[in-house]
Amino acid sequence: MTVLGCPQEYRAIVHWRGGSRPFTSPSVKSLTDVRWNRTLNDTSEASVVVSKGQAGAECCGLLGQVEPYAHELTLYRDTELVWQGPVTRTVESRGQFTVEAKDVTEWLARTVNVTALRYVSTNPADPMHRGPVQEIAQTIVRLNMEGGLFASEPDWARILPYIVRQDDTVVTSFEKDGSDDASAWLVPILQIFDDELVTRGLEYTAVGRSLVLGRPQTTADLAQARLTLDHIAGDVQIIRDGASGATLVWVTNQTDQEISGTQFGLSGVVSQIYGRLDTLVRTQAEGLTAYDLWQLARASYNGRYPMPTSLAIPQGSSLAATAPVTMRQLVPGVRIDVSATGMCSSASQPYRLSDVDVEWSDGAGEEVGVSLIPIGEPYTGDPP
Incomplete structure (x- = not known):
């Protein structure tokens, strides 16, 4: 069985734009702090801190030539490439040199x-x-x-x-x-x-x-991993929040001033459990058809039924090295099932991975934090 494991080292390479031709690479011993993340529907960031005294004069001179958007930062966890994107900022102090970057969506x-x-x-x-x-x-x-x-x-x-x-x-x-x-x-x-x-x-x-x-994963998609609370180092919270739940999601282009000639889209179920529990979304976008509004309702319905139960991993908690999932599988959006036994709210539920936050420092090692959001029932209803 493959597990997350503990890396022996992190390496940072600065490439020319495009990520293929190397420009410079600080020595492993000169890296004192590495941070990077992956995130869903947003741009992730990374940074490395280099000790100038450990890096040496030649590397220091090259770091001083690193140019935002002309160069890119690449991070390796042992031999696995885990992060890459354009350099956006460099900061030099008397003792250290910091390179900050954003992932490839920054180009977009x-x-x-x-x-x-x-x-x-x-x-x-x-x-x-x-x-x-x-x-x-x-x-x-x-x-x-x-x-x-x-x-x-x-x-x-x-x-x-x-x-x-x-x-x-x-x-x-x-x-x-x-x-x-x-x-x-x-x-x-x-x-x-x-x-x-x-x-x-x-x-x-x-x-x-x-x-x-x-696309949003549903209960019909296969899980990339199945975790228990033993695979999470630190405390966890199981939250069942009714404010996010709904049986029907309505999307309309009506306004308080104009209701004639407008349309709506609807997605959801008629529930015997909750009765009728509606969520209304208003959009001011122009030129939307009934089909467009149905699509918006369909997207907004995901994760609202049944009542969403989320697993919150507070700051400072992280995945254990024994977690049966590799870094390659920790892709935001994938399905990961978690079995929360030993709690009052014992539950085994499918989740979507929304964020991965990784910190590594010289001496302290690596911490891998994750954020999970519940997967609801698949979309229902036919388009208009």
Whole structure:
């Protein structure tokens, strides 16, 4: 059985943009502190602290030449690449040099969309046809990254070969345009993800150099690992919060001033357990169809029924080295089952991994913290 284990060492390498050609690598003995994380639907961060006295004059001189966005930081846990992304900031003091970086989604946050967004065609030959929201997300990235007037070279960030998709089964129709149906929405690509595509069922994260475009896991998906409380070092809390529960989720474009000519989307179940327990979401987005509103309701319903029971791992707790899961499996969004025996609220429940937070320091070793959110029943209901 594979387990999380304890690394013997961490290594940090500074690469040129693209993550392939090395620039410099501080010696292992000069690394005093390493921090990195993985997160769902957000940009993760990493940092390394180098002791200048241990690094030596030659390495120190190269570190002084590290340029934000011209270089990238790569972290290895023993021999396994666990994190990579562009350097965003360096800080030097008398005794140490700190390199800070963000994962590869930072390239999407710093690239403004210059393509029209009209994913409404039913023709598969049309590059902007309807399809799974994950395919639409990849197409938006590809059309913006493959070159054009404003790019120094095609795929200057070296993202396109490292996109991994897990498609939803639902076809998405999405458009964001001006009255001429050809205007580009001038916002960062990552804002399109956050404002428009996540609400339609997209989940994104970065693992190493890979950009993972996935979907919310359900009870039908296989678990990557099955943990017990013995695999968690520290205290835990089991929380059953009714404020997050719902049997029906309504999404409408009605406002307090205008209710005529508006529409709604609905997803959920008729429950014999809870009776009727509604959640209402209002959206001011323009041009939404009844199908769009149903998609928003469908995405908002996940994790609300049955009543969500979350497992909270307080700050300072971490996974034990004996946990039967590898670092490669700790990808935000995957299903991880936890059996909480020996508690008043004994429960075995499927969860989605939302965050991984890792700290390593010279002498103290490694701590791996995780955050888990409950998986509800799969989406229900047919589109309008």
